[in-house]
Amino acid sequence: xxxxxxxxxxxxxxxxxxxxxxxxxxxxxxxxxxxxxxxxxxxxxxxxxxxxxxxxxxxxxxxxxxxxxxxxxxxxxxxxxxxxxxxxxxxxxxxxxxxxxxxxxxxxxxxxxxxxxxxxxxxxxxxxxxxxxxxxxxxxxxxxxxxxxxxxxxxxxxxxxxxxxxxxxxxxxxxxxxxxxxxxxxxxxxxxxxxxxxxxxxxxxxxxxxxxxxxxxxxxxxxxxxxxxxxxxxxxxxxxxxxxxxxxxxxxxxxxxxxxxxxxxxxxxxxxxxxxxxxxxxxxxxxxxxxxxxxxxxxxxxxxxxxxxxxxxxxxxxxxxxxxxxxxxxxx
Amino acid sequence: xxxxxxxxxxxxxxxxxxxxxxxxxxxxxxxxxxxxxxxxxxxxxxxxxxxxxxxxxxxxxxxxxxxxxxxxxxxxxxxxxxxxxxxxxxxxxxxxxxxxxxxxxxxxxxxxxxxxxxxxxxxxxxxxxxxxxxxxxxxxxxxxxxxxxxxxxxxxxxxxxxxxxxxxxxxxxxxxxxxxxxxxxxxxxxxxxxxxxxxxxxxxxxxxxxxxxxxxxxxxxxxxxxxxxxxxxxxxxxxxxxxxxxxxxxxxxxxxxxxxxxxxxxxxxxxxxxxxxxxxxxxxxxxxxxxxxxxxxxxxxxxxxxxxxxxxxxxxxxxxxxxxxxxxxxxxxxxxxxxxxxxxxxxxxxxxxxxxxxxxxxxxxxxxxx
Ligand SMILES: Cc1cc2nc3c(=O)[nH]c(=O)nc-3n(C[C@H](O)[C@H](O)[C@H](O)COP(=O)(O)OP(=O)(O)OC[C@H]3O[C@@H](n4cnc5c(N)ncnc54)[C@H](O)[C@@H]3O)c2cc1C
Numbered sequence: 001x002x003x004x005x006x007x008x009x010x011x012x013x014x015x016x017x018x019x020x021x022x023x024x025x026x027x028x029x030x031x032x033x034x035x036x037x038x039x040x041x042x043x044x045x046x047x048x049x050x051x052x053x054x055x056x057x058x059x060x061x062x063x064x065x066x067x068x069x070x071x072x073x074x075x076x077x078x079x080x081x082x083x084x085x086x087x088x089x090x091x092x093x094x095x096x097x098x099x100x101x102x103x104x105x106x107x108x109x110x111x112x113x114x115x116x117x118x119x120x121x122x123x124x125x126x127x128x129x130x131x132x133x134x135x136x137x138x139x140x141x142x143x144x145x146x147x148x149x150x151x152x153x154x155x156x157x158x159x160x161x162x163x164x165x166x167x168x169x170x171x172x173x174x175x176x177x178x179x180x181x182x183x184x185x186x187x188x189x190x191x192x193x194x195x196x197x198x199x200x201x202x203x204x205x206x207x208x209x210x211x212x213x214x215x216x217x218x219x220x221x222x223x224x225x226x227x228x229x230x231x232x233x234x235x236x237x238x239x240x241x242x243x244x245x246x247x248x249x250x251x252x253x254x255x256x257x258x259x260x261x262x263x264x265x266x267x268x269x270x271x272x273x274x275x276x277x278x279x280x281x282x283x284x285x286x287x288x289x290x291x292x293x294x295x296x297x298x299x300x301x302x303x304x305x306x307x308x309x310x311x312x313x314x315x316x317x318x319x320x321x322x323x324x325x326x327x328x329x330x331x332x
Numbered sequence: 333x334x335x336x337x338x339x340x341x342x343x344x345x346x347x348x349x350x351x352x353x354x355x356x357x358x359x360x361x362x363x364x365x366x367x368x369x370x371x372x373x374x375x376x377x378x379x380x381x382x383x384x385x386x387x388x389x390x391x392x393x394x395x396x397x398x399x400x401x402x403x404x405x406x407x408x409x410x411x412x413x414x415x416x417x418x419x420x421x422x423x424x425x426x427x428x429x430x431x432x433x434x435x436x437x438x439x440x441x442x443x444x445x446x447x448x449x450x451x452x453x454x455x456x457x458x459x460x461x462x463x464x465x466x467x468x469x470x471x472x473x474x475x476x477x478x479x480x481x482x483x484x485x486x487x488x489x490x491x492x493x494x495x496x497x498x499x500x501x502x503x504x505x506x507x508x509x510x511x512x513x514x515x516x517x518x519x520x521x522x523x524x525x526x527x528x529x530x531x532x533x534x535x536x537x538x539x540x541x542x543x544x545x546x547x548x549x550x551x552x553x554x555x556x557x558x559x560x561x562x563x564x565x566x567x568x569x570x571x572x573x574x575x576x577x578x579x580x581x582x583x584x585x586x587x588x589x590x591x592x593x594x595x596x597x598x599x600x601x602x603x604x605x606x607x608x609x610x611x612x613x614x615x616x617x618x619x620x621x622x623x624x625x626x627x628x629x630x631x632x633x634x635x636x637x638x639x640x641x642x643x644x645x646x647x648x649x650x651x652x653x654x655x656x657x658x659x660x661x662x663x664x665x666x667x668x669x670x671x672x673x674x675x676x677x678x679x680x681x682x683x684x685x686x687x688x689x690x691x692x693x694x695x696x697x698x699x700x701x702x
Binding site: 019111113114115116117132133163164165166167168174227228229230236238239276280283284287288290291292293294298301302305306308309310312313314315317330331332 | 365366448451452453454455458477478522523524525526527588592595596599600601602605649653656657658659660661662663664665669672673676677679680681684685686689
């Protein structure tokens with residue numbers, strides 16, 4: 001059960017006005033605090049000590065956190081959607097999952113990409129691998145898919161080299177990883193791909209939508225008070241029009257997210273686009289101020305771009321086409 | 333009509349490209365971006381290599397485009413130290429030209445242009461920084477915001493209000509050259525920029541700064557006109573920044589597409605995105621060159637100039653975003669992510685995209701051809 005709200009958590013743990021947690025990062029203590037309030041195990045199965053909550057409160061929590069600190073929303077997503085869907089399938093995994101949900105273990109995951117510059121060698125017992133991009137909240141274990149698309153749970157001997165300034169979600173740990181003579185378990189084929197694609201479309205939509213809503217709301221507030229040519233910015237037609245159209249889109253998506261009837265791929269597609277449009281527009285209407293960290297706007301643009309890179313490229317579009325035509329489409 | 337550059341210019345392009353490839357090393361790109369430091373040694377090197385020259389504006393344009401394609405932050409930082417020089421060239425007295433531009437021409441001084449204020453940048457006529465005439469000097473009070481080179485410049489071309497009397501706000505504005513060593517001048521470096529972090533940006537405060545009367549540029553009350561004239565020049569060069577940034581992002585996207593083989597580059601989804609990127613870049617470059625051609629032949633066309641600036645800025649942002657989308661999460665810590673962060677400034681400085689649209693439409697409504 002959740003023992004607090006995202007808003008309370010952020011008020012207590014996230015510094016205001018310094019781009020949130022970007023400088024300090026999500027520390028072990030912070031992860032622990034998130035776990036204690038129930039955010040890290042909300043969707044984990046009961047066998048892993050989880051609360052096995054429905055999707056509805058989960059999406060609400062993700063949306064709420066992404067309004068204040070998208071990196072925390074992403075951490076919650078990685079645990080509840082990625083780790084949960086993969087580790088809950090086997091005994092060892094369940095134990096690791098329980099400890100992850102309790103904030104005792106942290107992990108990194110390599111977002112699946114057919115174009116990643118990864119390498120793998122295994123002798124069926126141990127693994128030598130190099131991963132060009134991983135992200136997560138610790139390096140106790142790693143989830144990765146190998147060149148044949150098998151999802152691997154890598155248990156030890158993980159070396160991690162952190163990127164000092166990745167594009168977005170900077171409070172999370174991003175870097176390169178190496179597994180040298182690591183013990184691993186092969187979980188199944190395509191599981192990580194599934195988790196990252198259709199498996200969490202609604203959750204991804206909720207985060208993207210939260211970012212979009214923040215960008216829109218901050219821009220509405222700013223354009224009410226910022227005067228140009230002695231006139232509030234909101235009084236200029238193109239400004240009011242652009243913001244209003246995005247607001248409408250956000251509201252439609254919000255109700256679509258609540259209604260189970262709206263297809264998850266459509267939601268994801270639209271929410272990712274809206275987050276990028278809304279955050280880019282927010283930077284623009286904040287003028288020079290939008291270009292500086294202190295206003296907390298440019299970060300939304302960076303985070304939205306990362307969302308799009310991770311969950312919304314040409315390969316992910318194929319999922320949408322498949323839904324539309326009920327068969328593989330747009331593959332040429 | 334000839335769409336080709338001369339042999340001399342093509343050779344110069346090659347020279348600029350080689351300079352960028354050699355000097356803008358990966359270490360430097362990352363270092364000056366992450367540390368938010370101005371690359372003074374690169375500025376000097378670019379100057380000594382003859383890349384920034386007043387003898388031929390086409391060469392400046394070419395250098396900007398080429399260097400920005402290799403790294404926007406370093407490219408702009410190495411070509412921005414003379415920002416505002418045209419105001420002096422066109423409207424400054426011989427005395428001012430000698431006193432200030434001489435050092436600039438020798439690469440020994442850095443300058444900047446201070447127009448934007450905390451209360452607004454788009455509304456240039458809203459300038460509040462006051463310059464009061466007292467005897468044979470002006471006393472300046474007020475503040476400026478987001479001033480490039482503000483904390484490293486030797487002097488700033490500064491827009492000030494010299495009169496409130498005229499109800500037409502823009503009539504009361506003048507331009508002063510203000511030495512940054514003057515008592516009462518304070519520049520605070522602003523940190524935490526999204527991109528172009530190798531350039532330096534400051535907030536400036538003037539507290540009873542005394543400026544000799546001979547530092548008035550041109551005539552009193554003509555400041556707005558001088559600055560607008562300057563923007564019609566500088567926007568051509570900023571458009572070239574945009575074209576360069578877009579080209580740089582495109583080059584990387586194309587490389588990525590090729591390196592992934594037929595499975596990726598053979599898909600029409602990917603091919604159409606590449607085609608759209610390239611077409612937009614070509615359109616922005618052609619428009620920029622047209623605006624430059626008018627300008628360098630002393631027939632500036634503000635409508636075409638604003639179109640070029642707007643299109644080039646939008647193209648830089650569009651191409652950078654699409655390039656990252658194609659590259660996917662592998663690019664989260666790459667050259668491309670930096671280019672993406674740099675690109676957005678091109679829709680903001682030297683007249684935001686919205687202001688360019690206003691300039692364009694107002695000119696069109698006045699009956700100007702394009
Ligand atoms: C890194 C950096 C370097 C800079 N360097 C310099 C420099 O060297 N010298 C200098 O003088 N300035 C400089 N600037 C300032 C820059 O030129 C201004 O930020 C820009 O002109 C916009 O002004 P503003 O930020 O005050 O935004 P505002 O003028 O407040 O505008 C806010 C938003 O409203 C929009 N808007 C304004 N009017 C309208 C309208 N009528 N209709 C629709 N939309 C409208 C704008 O397009 C913008 O999106 C720099 C800025 C940055 C970020």
